[in-house]
Amino acid sequence: MYYAGIDIGSSYTKAVIIDDDGKRLGAAVAKTGINFDEAAKTLFNEALKKAGLKKDQIAMVVSTGVGRNNCSFAQANKPEISCIAKGSYHLHGASCMVIDIGGQDNKVIKLAADGRQLFFKMNRKCAAGTGSFLEEIAMRLDTGTDKMNKLAAQAGKSVPINSFCTVFAGTEIIHQIRENQDINGIMRGIFESVVKRTLEMAPIDDTVVLSGGAVATNPVLIDLFKEKLEQEVMLLEHPQDVGALGAALYARSLQQGAPDEQK
Template identity: 50%
Template sequence: MSDKTSRRTPGPVYVGLDMGSSRSKVVVIDEAGKLLGHAVKKSGTDFSRTAKACLDSALEMAGAEFDDIAGAMSTGYGRSNVGFVTEESKTEIGCLAKGGYHHFPEAITIIDIGGQDNKIIKLDAAGHRLNFKMNRKCAAGTGAFLEEMSARLDVSLEEMNHLARDAREMIKLGSYCTVFSATEVLESIRNGKNVNDIVKGIFYSMIRRVLEMDSLTERVVMTGGVVAHNAYLVEMVDEMIGRPVLLAEYPQLMGAVGAALYARDENQSAGATTAQASSKGE
Protein backbone atom coordinates (compact mmCIF):
# COMPACT_ATOMS: atom_id res chain seq x y z
CA MET A 1 0.00 0.00 0.00
CA SER A 2 1.30 3.43 -0.90
CA ASP A 3 1.29 6.02 1.84
CA LYS A 4 -0.21 8.61 -0.47
CA THR A 5 -3.12 8.04 -2.74
CA SER A 6 -4.78 10.48 -5.03
CA ARG A 7 -7.88 12.17 -3.67
CA ARG A 8 -10.92 10.12 -4.48
CA THR A 9 -14.24 9.17 -3.04
CA PRO A 10 -14.03 5.58 -1.85
CA GLY A 11 -17.66 5.49 -0.77
CA PRO A 12 -18.66 4.70 2.78
CA VAL A 13 -15.71 3.83 4.96
CA TYR A 14 -15.39 2.30 8.41
CA VAL A 15 -12.97 3.37 11.07
CA GLY A 16 -11.33 1.31 13.78
CA LEU A 17 -9.45 3.06 16.57
CA ASP A 18 -7.19 1.00 18.82
CA MET A 19 -6.20 3.38 21.59
CA GLY A 20 -3.45 1.38 23.22
CA SER A 21 -1.51 2.25 26.34
CA SER A 22 1.63 2.85 24.31
CA ARG A 23 0.52 3.47 20.71
CA SER A 24 -2.71 4.55 19.08
CA LYS A 25 -3.62 2.82 15.85
CA VAL A 26 -6.36 3.97 13.50
CA VAL A 27 -7.45 2.24 10.30
CA VAL A 28 -9.93 3.01 7.56
CA ILE A 29 -11.49 0.11 5.63
CA ASP A 30 -14.10 -0.20 2.90
CA GLU A 31 -17.26 -2.30 2.75
CA ALA A 32 -15.23 -5.33 1.68
CA GLY A 33 -12.89 -4.98 4.63
CA LYS A 34 -10.00 -3.77 2.49
CA LEU A 35 -7.48 -1.59 4.29
CA LEU A 36 -7.54 1.87 2.74
CA GLY A 37 -5.60 3.93 5.25
CA HIS A 38 -3.88 3.68 8.58
CA ALA A 39 -1.84 5.62 11.09
CA VAL A 40 0.09 4.84 14.25
CA LYS A 41 1.23 7.39 16.82
CA LYS A 42 2.41 7.42 20.41
CA SER A 43 -0.67 7.61 22.58
CA GLY A 44 0.82 10.23 24.85
CA THR A 45 -1.32 11.81 27.52
CA ASP A 46 -4.15 13.16 25.38
CA PHE A 47 -5.87 10.18 23.77
CA SER A 48 -8.49 12.28 22.06
CA ARG A 49 -5.95 14.53 20.39
CA THR A 50 -3.82 11.59 19.31
CA ALA A 51 -6.88 9.82 17.93
CA LYS A 52 -7.83 12.89 15.90
CA ALA A 53 -4.33 13.17 14.47
CA CYS A 54 -4.30 9.46 13.59
CA LEU A 55 -7.76 9.65 12.06
CA ASP A 56 -6.84 12.64 9.91
CA SER A 57 -3.76 10.81 8.60
CA ALA A 58 -5.63 7.57 7.97
CA LEU A 59 -8.51 9.31 6.19
CA GLU A 60 -6.08 11.26 4.03
CA MET A 61 -4.28 8.07 3.11
CA ALA A 62 -7.61 6.48 2.24
CA GLY A 63 -8.64 9.50 0.18
CA ALA A 64 -11.72 9.85 2.33
CA GLU A 65 -13.42 12.62 4.29
CA PHE A 66 -14.83 12.58 7.79
CA ASP A 67 -18.32 12.59 6.31
CA ASP A 68 -17.57 9.34 4.46
CA ILE A 69 -17.40 7.50 7.77
CA ALA A 70 -20.37 5.15 7.88
CA GLY A 71 -19.38 3.60 11.18
CA ALA A 72 -16.61 3.64 13.74
CA MET A 73 -15.61 1.50 16.69
CA SER A 74 -12.96 1.99 19.32
CA THR A 75 -10.98 -0.39 21.44
CA GLY A 76 -8.00 -0.36 23.80
CA TYR A 77 -7.36 1.39 27.10
CA GLY A 78 -8.30 4.80 25.71
CA ARG A 79 -11.45 3.53 23.98
CA SER A 80 -13.74 5.86 25.85
CA ASN A 81 -11.72 8.95 24.88
CA VAL A 82 -12.75 9.15 21.23
CA GLY A 83 -16.27 10.47 21.55
CA PHE A 84 -15.71 12.91 18.68
CA VAL A 85 -16.01 9.98 16.26
CA THR A 86 -17.76 7.18 18.14
CA GLU A 87 -19.23 6.16 21.50
CA GLU A 88 -19.17 2.51 20.47
CA SER A 89 -16.45 0.25 21.76
CA LYS A 90 -15.42 -3.38 21.97
CA THR A 91 -12.68 -4.96 24.03
CA GLU A 92 -9.29 -5.37 22.41
CA ILE A 93 -9.67 -9.12 22.89
CA GLY A 94 -12.82 -9.11 20.77
CA CYS A 95 -11.22 -6.87 18.16
CA LEU A 96 -8.02 -8.90 17.92
CA ALA A 97 -10.13 -12.00 17.45
CA LYS A 98 -12.21 -10.30 14.76
CA GLY A 99 -9.16 -8.94 12.95
CA GLY A 100 -7.23 -12.17 13.33
CA TYR A 101 -10.01 -14.29 11.87
CA HIS A 102 -10.48 -11.81 9.03
CA HIS A 103 -6.87 -12.39 7.98
CA PHE A 104 -6.70 -16.09 8.83
CA PRO A 105 -10.19 -17.62 8.65
CA GLU A 106 -9.48 -20.90 10.40
CA ALA A 107 -9.00 -22.19 13.93
CA ILE A 108 -6.14 -20.10 15.31
CA THR A 109 -4.41 -19.09 18.50
CA ILE A 110 -3.56 -15.39 18.59
CA ILE A 111 -0.62 -14.15 20.63
CA ASP A 112 -0.72 -10.39 21.08
CA ILE A 113 2.21 -8.59 22.67
CA GLY A 114 1.06 -5.13 23.61
CA GLY A 115 2.55 -2.18 25.42
CA GLN A 116 1.13 -3.05 28.84
CA ASP A 117 -0.29 -6.51 28.49
CA ASN A 118 -0.14 -9.74 26.56
CA LYS A 119 -3.04 -11.82 25.40
CA ILE A 120 -3.56 -15.31 24.13
CA ILE A 121 -6.88 -15.81 22.36
CA LYS A 122 -8.12 -19.09 20.96
CA LEU A 123 -10.66 -19.18 18.12
CA ASP A 124 -12.51 -22.11 16.62
CA ALA A 125 -12.84 -22.73 12.90
CA ALA A 126 -15.89 -20.46 12.78
CA GLY A 127 -14.02 -17.59 14.41
CA HIS A 128 -15.77 -17.90 17.78
CA ARG A 129 -13.69 -17.25 20.85
CA LEU A 130 -13.06 -20.40 22.85
CA ASN A 131 -11.13 -18.66 25.59
CA PHE A 132 -8.58 -15.96 26.24
CA LYS A 133 -5.95 -15.07 28.76
CA MET A 134 -4.30 -11.82 29.69
CA ASN A 135 -1.06 -11.58 31.56
CA ARG A 136 -1.31 -11.02 35.28
CA LYS A 137 -0.42 -7.72 36.89
CA CYS A 138 3.15 -7.84 35.68
CA ALA A 139 4.97 -6.12 32.84
CA ALA A 140 7.27 -9.07 32.13
CA GLY A 141 6.94 -10.11 28.52
CA THR A 142 5.21 -6.92 27.41
CA GLY A 143 6.35 -3.97 25.34
CA ALA A 144 6.91 -2.08 28.60
CA PHE A 145 9.52 -4.69 29.54
CA LEU A 146 11.32 -4.12 26.26
CA GLU A 147 11.23 -0.36 26.76
CA GLU A 148 12.68 -0.73 30.25
CA MET A 149 15.48 -2.95 28.96
CA SER A 150 16.21 -0.61 26.07
CA ALA A 151 16.72 2.21 28.58
CA ARG A 152 18.97 0.04 30.77
CA LEU A 153 21.15 -0.91 27.82
CA ASP A 154 21.07 2.58 26.36
CA VAL A 155 20.08 1.26 22.94
CA SER A 156 17.03 2.37 21.01
CA LEU A 157 14.04 0.08 20.51
CA GLU A 158 14.73 0.21 16.79
CA GLU A 159 18.22 -1.20 17.26
CA MET A 160 17.18 -4.19 19.33
CA ASN A 161 16.02 -6.40 16.48
CA HIS A 162 19.32 -6.39 14.61
CA LEU A 163 21.35 -6.55 17.82
CA ALA A 164 19.55 -9.77 18.76
CA ARG A 165 19.88 -11.18 15.25
CA ASP A 166 23.65 -10.63 15.30
CA ALA A 167 24.07 -12.34 18.67
CA ARG A 168 26.48 -15.25 18.82
CA GLU A 169 25.24 -16.54 22.14
CA MET A 170 22.34 -15.80 24.45
CA ILE A 171 22.47 -14.50 28.01
CA LYS A 172 19.41 -16.02 29.67
CA LEU A 173 17.57 -14.00 32.29
CA GLY A 174 16.38 -16.09 35.21
CA SER A 175 13.70 -13.89 36.75
CA TYR A 176 10.19 -13.14 35.59
CA CYS A 177 10.21 -9.81 37.38
CA THR A 178 11.06 -6.77 35.25
CA VAL A 179 12.99 -5.12 38.06
CA PHE A 180 14.98 -8.26 38.85
CA SER A 181 15.60 -8.80 35.14
CA ALA A 182 16.95 -5.27 34.87
CA THR A 183 19.35 -6.09 37.70
CA GLU A 184 20.46 -9.19 35.84
CA VAL A 185 21.02 -7.12 32.71
CA LEU A 186 23.14 -4.64 34.66
CA GLU A 187 25.14 -7.50 36.10
CA SER A 188 25.79 -8.83 32.59
CA ILE A 189 26.92 -5.38 31.48
CA ARG A 190 29.26 -5.13 34.47
CA ASN A 191 30.67 -8.52 33.60
CA GLY A 192 31.47 -7.31 30.09
CA LYS A 193 28.95 -9.50 28.32
CA ASN A 194 28.15 -8.76 24.69
CA VAL A 195 25.15 -6.45 24.25
CA ASN A 196 23.89 -8.50 21.32
CA ASP A 197 23.80 -11.60 23.48
CA ILE A 198 21.99 -9.73 26.25
CA VAL A 199 19.33 -8.43 23.84
CA LYS A 200 18.75 -11.92 22.49
CA GLY A 201 18.33 -13.08 26.08
CA ILE A 202 15.79 -10.32 26.64
CA PHE A 203 13.81 -11.48 23.58
CA TYR A 204 13.96 -15.05 24.83
CA SER A 205 12.74 -14.00 28.26
CA MET A 206 9.80 -12.12 26.75
CA ILE A 207 8.80 -15.10 24.65
CA ARG A 208 8.99 -17.47 27.63
CA ARG A 209 6.73 -15.18 29.68
CA VAL A 210 4.15 -15.19 26.90
CA LEU A 211 4.32 -18.89 26.09
CA GLU A 212 3.86 -19.89 29.72
CA MET A 213 0.47 -18.13 29.82
CA ASP A 214 -1.32 -20.92 27.97
CA SER A 215 -0.85 -23.93 25.78
CA LEU A 216 -0.74 -23.22 22.07
CA THR A 217 -3.17 -25.11 19.90
CA GLU A 218 -3.94 -24.79 16.20
CA ARG A 219 -2.01 -22.36 14.03
CA VAL A 220 -0.42 -19.44 15.80
CA VAL A 221 -0.92 -15.83 14.74
CA MET A 222 1.15 -13.08 16.33
CA THR A 223 0.05 -9.47 16.59
CA GLY A 224 1.09 -6.22 18.22
CA GLY A 225 3.73 -3.55 17.91
CA VAL A 226 6.58 -5.60 19.38
CA VAL A 227 5.99 -8.26 16.73
CA ALA A 228 5.67 -5.67 13.98
CA HIS A 229 9.06 -4.15 14.76
CA ASN A 230 11.07 -7.20 15.77
CA ALA A 231 11.03 -9.81 13.05
CA TYR A 232 13.79 -11.71 14.77
CA LEU A 233 11.66 -12.22 17.86
CA VAL A 234 9.06 -13.90 15.64
CA GLU A 235 11.73 -16.14 14.15
CA MET A 236 12.72 -17.13 17.67
CA VAL A 237 9.09 -18.02 18.41
CA ASP A 238 8.96 -20.13 15.22
CA GLU A 239 11.94 -22.05 16.48
CA MET A 240 10.69 -22.41 20.04
CA ILE A 241 7.23 -23.70 19.13
CA GLY A 242 8.48 -25.74 16.21
CA ARG A 243 6.19 -24.33 13.57
CA PRO A 244 5.91 -21.08 11.61
CA VAL A 245 3.95 -18.20 13.08
CA LEU A 246 1.40 -16.49 10.85
CA LEU A 247 1.74 -12.73 10.50
CA ALA A 248 -0.60 -10.27 8.85
CA GLU A 249 0.91 -7.51 6.71
CA TYR A 250 0.45 -5.07 9.60
CA PRO A 251 0.48 -7.02 12.85
CA GLN A 252 0.23 -3.84 14.91
CA LEU A 253 -3.06 -2.90 13.26
CA MET A 254 -4.92 -6.14 14.00
CA GLY A 255 -7.02 -4.71 16.84
CA ALA A 256 -7.90 -1.57 14.89
CA VAL A 257 -8.87 -3.63 11.84
CA GLY A 258 -11.07 -5.80 14.05
CA ALA A 259 -12.73 -2.70 15.46
CA ALA A 260 -13.38 -1.36 11.94
CA LEU A 261 -14.85 -4.72 10.91
CA TYR A 262 -17.19 -4.63 13.90
CA ALA A 263 -18.24 -1.10 12.86
CA ARG A 264 -18.94 -2.34 9.33
CA ASP A 265 -20.90 -5.39 10.51
CA GLU A 266 -23.00 -3.39 12.92
CA ASN A 267 -23.75 -0.84 10.21
CA GLN A 268 -24.75 -3.56 7.78
CA SER A 269 -26.82 -5.25 10.45
CA ALA A 270 -28.61 -1.98 11.24
CA GLY A 271 -29.17 -1.46 7.50
CA ALA A 272 -30.65 -4.92 7.16
CA THR A 273 -32.97 -4.29 10.09
CA THR A 274 -34.10 -1.00 8.59
CA ALA A 275 -34.69 -2.63 5.20
CA GLN A 276 -36.64 -5.42 6.84
CA ALA A 277 -38.73 -2.95 8.77
CA SER A 278 -39.40 -0.94 5.57
CA SER A 279 -40.45 -4.02 3.66
CA LYS A 280 -42.98 -4.74 6.39
CA GLY A 281 -44.28 -1.21 6.09
CA GLU A 282 -43.28 -0.40 9.68
Protein backbone atom coordinates in the same frame (compact mmCIF):
# COMPACT_ATOMS: atom_id res chain seq x y z
CA MET B 1 -19.80 2.61 2.76
CA TYR B 2 -16.65 3.11 4.81
CA TYR B 3 -15.82 2.28 8.41
CA ALA B 4 -13.13 3.28 10.88
CA GLY B 5 -11.49 1.54 13.81
CA ILE B 6 -9.43 3.43 16.35
CA ASP B 7 -7.22 1.48 18.74
CA ILE B 8 -6.02 3.73 21.57
CA GLY B 9 -3.27 1.58 23.06
CA SER B 10 -1.13 2.13 26.11
CA SER B 11 1.87 3.04 23.93
CA TYR B 12 0.54 3.72 20.41
CA THR B 13 -2.76 4.73 18.85
CA LYS B 14 -3.73 3.16 15.55
CA ALA B 15 -6.47 4.09 13.06
CA VAL B 16 -7.69 1.95 10.15
CA ILE B 17 -10.29 2.71 7.50
CA ILE B 18 -11.98 -0.07 5.56
CA ASP B 19 -14.67 -0.41 2.92
CA ASP B 20 -17.66 -2.75 2.72
CA ASP B 21 -15.41 -5.59 1.60
CA GLY B 22 -13.15 -5.15 4.59
CA LYS B 23 -10.38 -3.80 2.40
CA ARG B 24 -7.86 -1.63 4.22
CA LEU B 25 -7.91 1.79 2.56
CA GLY B 26 -5.85 3.87 4.95
CA ALA B 27 -4.12 3.60 8.29
CA ALA B 28 -2.05 5.65 10.66
CA VAL B 29 -0.10 5.08 13.85
CA ALA B 30 1.60 7.33 16.40
CA LYS B 31 2.46 7.49 20.11
CA THR B 32 -0.65 7.82 22.27
CA GLY B 33 0.73 10.48 24.57
CA ILE B 34 -1.34 12.03 27.34
CA ASN B 35 -4.42 13.19 25.42
CA PHE B 36 -6.18 10.07 24.16
CA ASP B 37 -8.96 11.83 22.29
CA GLU B 38 -6.57 14.21 20.59
CA ALA B 39 -4.35 11.32 19.47
CA ALA B 40 -7.41 9.49 18.15
CA LYS B 41 -8.60 12.56 16.20
CA THR B 42 -5.19 13.21 14.68
CA LEU B 43 -4.76 9.62 13.55
CA PHE B 44 -8.31 9.34 12.28
CA ASN B 45 -7.71 12.41 10.09
CA GLU B 46 -4.40 11.03 8.91
CA ALA B 47 -5.95 7.69 7.99
CA LEU B 48 -8.80 9.47 6.20
CA LYS B 49 -6.28 11.44 4.20
CA LYS B 50 -4.43 8.28 3.19
CA ALA B 51 -7.72 6.68 2.18
CA GLY B 52 -8.70 9.77 0.22
CA LEU B 53 -11.93 10.06 2.19
CA LYS B 54 -13.73 12.70 4.23
CA LYS B 55 -15.16 12.30 7.73
CA ASP B 56 -18.77 12.37 6.59
CA GLN B 57 -18.11 9.38 4.32
CA ILE B 58 -17.45 7.20 7.34
CA ALA B 59 -20.62 5.35 8.33
CA MET B 60 -19.38 4.34 11.73
CA VAL B 61 -16.36 4.58 14.04
CA VAL B 62 -15.62 1.97 16.72
CA SER B 63 -12.88 2.50 19.29
CA THR B 64 -10.91 -0.11 21.19
CA GLY B 65 -7.81 -0.37 23.36
CA VAL B 66 -7.11 1.00 26.80
CA GLY B 67 -8.45 4.43 25.82
CA ARG B 68 -11.57 3.14 24.07
CA ASN B 69 -13.87 5.13 26.35
CA ASN B 70 -11.97 8.36 25.67
CA CYS B 71 -12.66 8.54 21.95
CA SER B 72 -15.30 11.29 21.69
CA PHE B 73 -16.25 10.63 18.06
CA ALA B 74 -16.66 6.83 18.18
CA GLN B 75 -20.25 5.59 18.10
CA ALA B 76 -19.36 2.37 19.94
CA ASN B 77 -16.41 0.70 21.60
CA LYS B 78 -15.30 -2.88 21.95
CA PRO B 79 -12.71 -4.59 24.15
CA GLU B 80 -9.37 -5.02 22.42
CA ILE B 81 -9.27 -8.80 22.75
CA SER B 82 -12.48 -9.08 20.74
CA CYS B 83 -11.09 -6.65 18.15
CA ILE B 84 -7.78 -8.47 17.85
CA ALA B 85 -9.70 -11.73 17.46
CA LYS B 86 -11.90 -10.25 14.76
CA GLY B 87 -9.04 -8.59 12.90
CA SER B 88 -6.89 -11.72 13.09
CA TYR B 89 -9.61 -13.96 11.72
CA HIS B 90 -10.30 -11.52 8.91
CA LEU B 91 -6.65 -11.73 7.88
CA HIS B 92 -5.97 -15.40 8.60
CA GLY B 93 -9.35 -16.94 7.82
CA ALA B 94 -8.80 -20.20 9.68
CA SER B 95 -8.60 -21.61 13.20
CA CYS B 96 -5.51 -20.39 15.02
CA MET B 97 -3.90 -19.18 18.20
CA VAL B 98 -3.34 -15.44 18.11
CA ILE B 99 -0.41 -14.17 20.14
CA ASP B 100 -0.62 -10.43 20.52
CA ILE B 101 2.13 -8.51 22.26
CA GLY B 102 1.16 -4.96 22.97
CA GLY B 103 2.54 -2.18 25.11
CA GLN B 104 1.26 -3.33 28.46
CA ASP B 105 -0.85 -6.41 27.70
CA ASN B 106 -0.10 -9.74 26.13
CA LYS B 107 -2.93 -11.86 24.89
CA VAL B 108 -3.23 -15.41 23.72
CA ILE B 109 -6.53 -15.94 21.91
CA LYS B 110 -7.86 -19.20 20.51
CA LEU B 111 -10.07 -18.91 17.44
CA ALA B 112 -12.28 -21.64 15.98
CA ALA B 113 -12.37 -22.49 12.28
CA ASP B 114 -15.45 -20.28 11.91
CA GLY B 115 -13.79 -17.36 13.73
CA ARG B 116 -15.51 -17.74 17.11
CA GLN B 117 -13.35 -16.73 20.04
CA LEU B 118 -13.08 -19.85 22.18
CA PHE B 119 -10.66 -18.74 24.85
CA PHE B 120 -8.29 -15.98 25.79
CA LYS B 121 -5.64 -15.34 28.38
CA MET B 122 -4.08 -12.03 29.35
CA ASN B 123 -0.82 -11.52 31.14
CA ARG B 124 -0.98 -11.22 34.91
CA LYS B 125 -0.76 -7.78 36.48
CA CYS B 126 2.89 -7.51 35.49
CA ALA B 127 4.87 -5.96 32.63
CA ALA B 128 7.07 -9.04 32.15
CA GLY B 129 6.82 -10.23 28.57
CA THR B 130 5.20 -7.08 27.19
CA GLY B 131 6.35 -4.33 24.87
CA SER B 132 6.82 -2.11 27.92
CA PHE B 133 9.46 -4.53 29.18
CA LEU B 134 11.48 -4.09 25.99
CA GLU B 135 11.09 -0.30 26.09
CA GLU B 136 12.11 -0.20 29.74
CA ILE B 137 15.21 -2.34 29.13
CA ALA B 138 16.19 -0.26 26.07
CA MET B 139 15.89 2.88 28.17
CA ARG B 140 17.90 1.34 31.00
CA LEU B 141 20.68 0.37 28.56
CA ASP B 142 20.44 3.75 26.85
CA THR B 143 19.93 2.14 23.48
CA GLY B 144 17.07 1.59 21.01
CA THR B 145 15.08 -1.55 20.32
CA ASP B 146 16.35 -1.39 16.69
CA LYS B 147 19.89 -1.84 17.86
CA MET B 148 18.85 -4.52 20.34
CA ASN B 149 17.24 -6.45 17.46
CA LYS B 150 20.36 -6.15 15.31
CA LEU B 151 22.64 -7.41 18.05
CA ALA B 152 20.27 -10.21 19.07
CA ALA B 153 20.02 -11.42 15.46
CA GLN B 154 23.79 -11.96 15.45
CA ALA B 155 23.84 -14.03 18.64
CA GLY B 156 24.74 -17.69 18.59
CA LYS B 157 22.77 -18.39 21.75
CA SER B 158 20.89 -16.48 24.39
CA VAL B 159 22.14 -15.48 27.81
CA PRO B 160 19.04 -16.32 29.84
CA ILE B 161 17.23 -13.87 32.11
CA ASN B 162 15.49 -15.45 35.08
CA SER B 163 13.73 -12.56 36.77
CA PHE B 164 9.99 -12.05 36.32
CA CYS B 165 10.28 -8.44 37.39
CA THR B 166 11.15 -5.85 34.74
CA VAL B 167 13.24 -3.78 37.13
CA PHE B 168 15.18 -6.76 38.46
CA ALA B 169 15.57 -8.16 34.94
CA GLY B 170 17.33 -4.86 34.20
CA THR B 171 19.59 -5.43 37.18
CA GLU B 172 20.29 -8.97 35.99
CA ILE B 173 21.28 -7.65 32.56
CA ILE B 174 23.62 -5.08 34.10
CA HIS B 175 25.19 -7.93 36.05
CA GLN B 176 25.64 -9.98 32.84
CA ILE B 177 27.30 -7.02 31.12
CA ARG B 178 29.60 -6.58 34.11
CA GLU B 179 30.52 -10.26 33.88
CA ASN B 180 31.56 -9.69 30.25
CA GLN B 181 28.99 -12.10 28.87
CA ASP B 182 28.39 -12.03 25.10
CA ILE B 183 26.47 -8.80 24.46
CA ASN B 184 24.62 -10.24 21.46
CA GLY B 185 23.56 -13.20 23.59
CA ILE B 186 22.37 -10.85 26.32
CA MET B 187 20.22 -8.99 23.80
CA ARG B 188 18.80 -12.24 22.50
CA GLY B 189 18.09 -13.28 26.10
CA ILE B 190 16.03 -10.13 26.58
CA PHE B 191 13.77 -11.02 23.64
CA GLU B 192 13.72 -14.64 24.66
CA SER B 193 12.34 -13.69 28.07
CA VAL B 194 9.39 -11.97 26.34
CA VAL B 195 8.70 -15.13 24.36
CA LYS B 196 9.02 -17.35 27.44
CA ARG B 197 6.67 -15.19 29.53
CA THR B 198 4.10 -15.30 26.72
CA LEU B 199 4.27 -19.04 26.16
CA GLU B 200 3.78 -19.58 29.89
CA MET B 201 0.31 -18.09 29.62
CA ALA B 202 -1.55 -20.87 27.82
CA PRO B 203 -0.91 -24.08 25.89
CA ILE B 204 -0.43 -23.54 22.15
CA ASP B 205 -2.25 -26.18 20.12
CA ASP B 206 -2.85 -24.63 16.71
CA THR B 207 -1.22 -22.50 14.04
CA VAL B 208 0.22 -19.36 15.62
CA VAL B 209 -0.41 -15.93 14.17
CA LEU B 210 1.36 -12.94 15.67
CA SER B 211 0.05 -9.43 16.08
CA GLY B 212 0.70 -6.32 18.13
CA GLY B 213 3.14 -3.47 18.19
CA ALA B 214 5.95 -5.38 19.85
CA VAL B 215 6.13 -8.08 17.18
CA ALA B 216 5.75 -5.46 14.44
CA THR B 217 8.85 -3.62 15.59
CA ASN B 218 10.99 -6.45 16.97
CA PRO B 219 11.57 -9.07 14.25
CA VAL B 220 13.78 -11.16 16.53
CA LEU B 221 10.64 -12.12 18.44
CA ILE B 222 9.24 -13.92 15.41
CA ASP B 223 12.34 -16.09 15.05
CA LEU B 224 12.31 -16.85 18.74
CA PHE B 225 8.65 -17.88 18.70
CA LYS B 226 9.43 -20.26 15.81
CA GLU B 227 12.40 -21.66 17.68
CA LYS B 228 10.62 -22.15 21.01
CA LEU B 229 7.42 -23.54 19.52
CA GLU B 230 9.26 -25.65 16.95
CA GLN B 231 6.62 -24.71 14.40
CA GLU B 232 6.02 -22.06 11.78
CA VAL B 233 4.43 -18.88 13.02
CA MET B 234 2.78 -16.29 10.84
CA LEU B 235 3.10 -12.58 11.21
CA LEU B 236 -0.20 -10.97 10.33
CA GLU B 237 -0.20 -8.22 7.75
CA HIS B 238 0.27 -4.84 9.46
CA PRO B 239 0.52 -6.55 12.84
CA GLN B 240 0.32 -3.35 14.85
CA ASP B 241 -3.06 -2.45 13.30
CA VAL B 242 -4.87 -5.72 13.86
CA GLY B 243 -6.90 -4.38 16.80
CA ALA B 244 -7.84 -1.23 14.88
CA LEU B 245 -8.79 -3.35 11.88
CA GLY B 246 -10.98 -5.49 14.15
CA ALA B 247 -12.65 -2.34 15.48
CA ALA B 248 -13.33 -1.19 11.90
CA LEU B 249 -14.80 -4.62 11.14
CA TYR B 250 -17.01 -4.28 14.22
CA ALA B 251 -18.11 -0.88 12.89
CA ARG B 252 -19.08 -2.59 9.66
CA SER B 253 -21.05 -5.39 11.35
CA LEU B 254 -22.70 -3.02 13.85
CA GLN B 255 -23.74 -0.72 11.02
CA GLN B 256 -25.16 -3.71 9.23
CA GLY B 257 -27.13 -4.62 12.34
CA ALA B 258 -25.26 -7.73 13.45
CA PRO B 259 -23.81 -6.75 16.83
CA ASP B 260 -22.59 -10.22 17.70
CA GLU B 261 -21.20 -11.22 14.36
CA GLN B 262 -17.53 -11.93 14.69
CA LYS B 263 -16.56 -13.27 11.28
